[in-house]
Amino acid sequence: MPKDLRTDPELASRPSFHFTFEGHPVLAYAGETVATALWAAGLRILRHGPGDGGPRGLFCTMGLCQECVVSIDGQATEACRFPATEGLDVRAGR
Numbered sequence: 001m002p003k004d005l006r007t008d009p010e011l012a013s014r015p016s017f018h019f020t021f022e023g024h025p026v027l028a029y030a031g032e033t034v035a036t037a038l039w040a041a042g043l044r045i046l047r048h049g050p051g052d053g054g055p056r057g058l059f060c061t062m063g064l065c066q067e068c069v070v071s072i073d074g075q076a077t078e079a080c081r082f083p084a085t086e087g088l089d090v091r092a093g094r
């Protein structure tokens with residue numbers, strides 16, 4: 001994993017926890033979305049397009065484009081709209 005890319009020092013005062021992405025632990029802070037935590041961890045490719053197989057990731061960050069759809073505990077979900085919580089099993093979207 002690359003270094004943590006967060007820049008807001010206030011986050012350190014919030015409770016932190018981990019969920020997993022493709023089985024690897026990802027640090028998150030209370031109030032972050034799954035997408036925010038993945039971005040902060042340097043994880044930019046969240047799925048591959050069904051047509052060309054090209055990499056897909058965050059684009060609109062407000063639930064409009066569907067580019068960030070991943071599997072969260074087995075359900076296809078927009079990572080940018082889903083609050084991060086301890087123990088989530090997040091997988092690349094299909």
Ligand code: FES
Nearest residue numbers: 061063065066080
């Ligand atoms: S980044 Fe567009 S819906 Fe999540």
